[in-house]
Amino acid sequence: MQGLNQPATDYTIDELMCVCIARQIEDGELVVQGIATPLVVAGYLLARLTHAPNIAFASAIGQTFCRDWAPLSITQVEALWLGKAMGRFDFAQAVCELLPTYRPKEFFRPAQMDAQGNTGNVVIGDYSSPKLRLPGCGGIADVTAYEERMCFYVPRHSRVTFVERVDFVSGLGVGAGPADRPATGPIYLITDLGQFDFANGRMRLISVHPGVTVEQVQAKTGFPLQIAPDLQETAPPTNEEVRLLREVIDPLGIRNLERLSGAQRRAKLHEIIEREQGARLGKLQ
């Protein structure tokens, strides 16, 4: 039997991303969960169950303050965010008061990002006749104007996301705010290929995941990549971290939905919903 804290050899890329997100969390922090971001929630819960037992959650769904947790769910999220809430607020309070004051940690998923960390979540293509209309930026355009430590994640690193020029900028990148408040913006990005910072004002590769080469990362990035002189290989998860993710935090594998696409994603979503609702309906009948 392998040791709990030994590096795992059997792990998936989504699990490695969750572990990297967990490593960014400091104990005692307030963390925010955005809409449809299960990979991030799994990372937060991993931090909560390992090195950061005192973090507090503020969820976009529910708008509550919560210290307790529950395994990831799709149709039962309110049982956690409302059922286990210790206090609640509303979205106007969150936007106008809490976010600018407490500056909680949140991981945003950009549809497009350029080298300076400007992001787009509104359209792909020309704004007036878009190739693809996306849901919108939520509050990214608001918080990037003042937040100095923005974190991002991209589950599928490609030239579709990392572009020379963002079609419609709905999130401010490095240091382009008003003269008296030049927000320093993004500080951390995790993708399925590596980890990045913005140390010199441009996206910079600081670690490649095991088995990934710098050339592969560059080939999937639509602009010349900066490379940190002390480039590392990302440390793999431990056996215990993988066990927690698979057995305790996300037994249904909801985090996988962020990595899948097309028919595979559809099939996985059906399977998860059938397992969640089947279990519930089974109890009722």
Added chain:
Amino acid sequence: MDKRITLTEAVQLVRPGDTLALGGMTLYRRPVAFVRELIRQGTGDLTLLAFTAGYESDLLVGAGLVKRVRTCYFGLEIFGLAPMFSQRVERGDIEVVEETEASLAFGLRATLAGVGFMPGQGWFGTDLLRVRPDVKLVTDPYSGSQYVAFPAIKPDVAVIHAPVATRAGDVVLRGNLAVDCQLAMAADRVIITAERIVEQPDEPLDIIGVAVDAVVEAPRGAAPTSCWPDYPLDGAEMLRYVEACTGGGFDAYLNAFLDG
């Protein structure tokens, strides 16, 4: 005062061309029963205002009743894009007034404070100011800093689904409030659809009856979105909807929905 009316009567409080605000959050506590009756009556030319817009809003857009959308997020969470919204914007059939969390929250707060705008720190360095020429900058008279002057937002009608209400329109929402309380205070006409009408709620109120014009008893009025803790989100129905639309089957889905 008894403000109870039927769903049919409540929909008649919406006039063609109104700015219609829908309460709830993404796929939670959305006024689906109201939307069903609104589509049956065919009241159109609407400006749809929602903090976040989900399944209920996509049905309205697909039914062709919406000419303009104001929201910071229009989608179906983990179930994907809102198919009819994305399609109609890509075709150029509807206008989008780009909003963010701050423009909606500050805009509603401006209306409640009785002023024309509220300043905020957001939007600088983005393309939002370019596509919203109606939104101006303002100089702080004390520090000289520049801020965005988010204009006041005033809905004509707000429709909010609640687990519990009284005949007089006192409302218990139980969380996931989004901006429902602000919508109820800001709108000219406020309609509450409720799972249950009670004499005296035993929980704190979220909306007081003086804000409310009409109350409609509508059991399961948010389904297939959730009304916590009475019933959860019906994920299987979200999948059916997305897959129907992907296969070009929105009209058939809508017909079945209207018969429901």
